[in-house]
């Protein structure tokens with residue numbers, strides 16, 4: 001059975017990105033995958049402090065909840081991440097998790113070790129929400145960050161859902177088609 005992890009990047013419970021990611025995960029389950037959820041807002045994840053300890057063995061020296069997340073990222077066949085756009089990027093909570101993946105960077109580029117022992121390439125899919133209307137590269141910063149995150153994890157960026165004009169909590173419910181689109185993205189995950 002394929003393993004899918006959903007990473008919830010918003011600090012706002014049951015907000016627009018949560019709703020869309022839950023839809024995508026429902027779709028993944030309907031497609032036969034097993035699903036795990038990582039709710040970053042419930043975890044203690046310190047930012048990377050650039051101590052470079054990971055350069056020795058590819059292992060992060062900070063003893064917090066990220067230590068539970070590392071094996072989940074490695075075990076995943078597919079990683080679905082959702083975040084609101086905050087000041088043209090992803091949330092600080094999600095960025096902390098991403099920066100802590102510097103240990104994977106060290107593993108790959110300094111120690112020349114594979115991310116997964118079987119050298120399997122995972123899949124990566126990004127869901128973003130934002131209040132403004134789409135223009136002025138509203139999602140460009142967040143997408144660049146996510147591409148870099150998936151790249152270091154040996155995950156192919158298979159696509160995204162970039163949803164503008166969603167401000168209030170739950171606004172996504174009033175938008176035709178978005179919930180179904182997210183469900184379909186999860187369901188199709190292993191077909192792209």
Ligand SMILES: Cc1cc2nc3c(=O)[nH]c(=O)nc-3n(C[C@H](O)[C@H](O)[C@H](O)COP(=O)(O)O)c2cc1C
Pocket residue numbers: 010011012014015016017018083084085086087088089129130131132133138166167168169170
């Ligand atoms: C700190 C903060 C920064 C934000 N920055 C932006 C922004 O740069 N552009 C934008 O369109 N919306 C911005 N928003 C609005 C959120 O992206 C939007 O409300 C989104 O739908 C929230 O998703 P959520 O319900 O999953 O938390 C910001 C909201 C907050 C709280």
